[in-house]
Amino acid sequence: MVDESGAQRAYRAPCPGCGATVEFRSAQSTFAVCPYCQSTVVRQGDKLARVGKMAELFDDFSPLQLFATGTESGDDFTIVGRLQYRYAGGRWTEWMAAIDDDRSAVLSEDNGAYVFSRPVVLDRPAPPAEQLRVGESVDFNGQTYTVSSSEQVTLAAAQGELPKLPAPGTPFAVVELRNDRGEVLSLDYGSQPPAASLGRSVQLDALSLEGLRDESASDEQARSFNCPNCGAPVHVQRADSKSIACGSCHSLIDLTQGIGGELRHAEQDTAEALLIPLGSKGALQGVTWQVVGFQHRVGKAPGDDEEFGWNEYLLFNRKRGFSFLVDAEDGWSLVKPVTGAPKLDESAETASYLGKSYTQQYAYDAQTRYVAGEFYWQVERGQKTFNRDFAKGPALLSMERSENEISWSYGSKIDSGAVATAFRLDARKDMFERSDASPVSAASGMGCGAILLIGVMIVVLLLLLSTCSGGGSGVSSSSRSSGGSYGGSSSGGSHK
Structure with missing residues (x-):
């Protein structure tokens, strides 16, 4: 039966599996899933033919639903x-x-x-x-x-x-x-x-x-199971989370196959102290965010033995998605993944995005050392990426590359006092203060320009005082001695 009373033509016919009415609102639709028996049906002229049965949906906690x-x-x-x-x-x-x-x-x-x-x-x-x-x-x-x-x-x-x-x-x-x-x-x-x-x-x-x-039908629901390592209860707040850390033993648990079967997990040796507790809510740049995940990451420039570290807080808003609040030695930054891909020049020293050009500050290898909370990608302890950090004034742009993906993040520096106030931690405001120097990398917050400058001066002085010809070391625009990264994701790529 065809109904032309609305703005679009609608086609309705009984499901061949259970007899319930299956409706087609779009002329572009060829298939449909019966909402009652999950039969998969195909339109064949004025009739529907059953071609199989669809698996049950997983609850993705999305604010979207049919007929919105x-x-x-x-x-x-x-x-x-x-x-x-x-x-x-x-x-x-x-x-x-x-x-x-x-x-x-x-x-x-x-x-x-x-x-x-x-x-x-x-x-x-x-x-x-x-x-x-x-x-x-x-x-x-x-x-x-x-x-x-x-x-x-x-x-x-x-x-x-x-x-x-x-x-x-x-x-x-x-x-x-x-x-x-x-x-x-x-x-x-x-x-x-x-x-x-x-x-x-x-x-x-x-x-x-x-x-x-x-x-209220989605945000307050949770799935629970026992940690496969210590047996303590683990509560999953978001159905689309792909990794979660046990709050008791800190084991990192893979959720990509659901929670009904055997859960893969990896133990983490030491726990990092979180300055902002998981579950905290705060308003940054006019948006209310909730802290749902935490990563401690380390980086090392190619050819350099010295590591630098930074922290990333994964923030969630029901309608805005995810962003990263990055805590690095040189300051705090707020960034989020971008849909596009900035264009690198042949030397990879500059990147252009949305009509603006950014200059590379650092290039380095990054690794995840500790994880807490939930993540929308399958995060792993020891996960490695190659990062490039770019800047244009206060604006930050960063790239992370893994074997199967390249992801980019964009954001800007944010005042440490504003971060403390946002999460109602003014009493501990002094613990948020950082040596806000130059911007840096692509996943959290990054190297300190002042420290690099001092390092160059020390190297030059040592070279002038030394009579040796081969013992010096150079500092280039791609090396770094401390800091974190611009903040971003350890995963990007496809729609996920």
């Missing part, structure tokens, strides 16, 4: 479906948005934030996924993109109506490319030819959304 409406770039849309994917590092969700009879879009998670993407036609066929290697530059439609991630994914569950339906459990490649205009180009190899979509970062507040999920 909004506006993006002047187009009204309705959320009509949801796809949930798994990959080696965890899972992510894509929401199908119907714009009108002829157009659709996807509102997807992206490093703890959201991206609104629309289908795009490429000026040439997409090459095989294995030819798109992370870090390489590729041109499509007159734009240069950097390959930021390449993952093998599987469809885990679905809800509502869908324009596509990869075979559940069958792996396929998803490659994401980003550019210095803040855009992300996704290539989905679950179909042939690969489907392409182009998107930009969006804030849910800017989409004029109505019909969102009741906040």
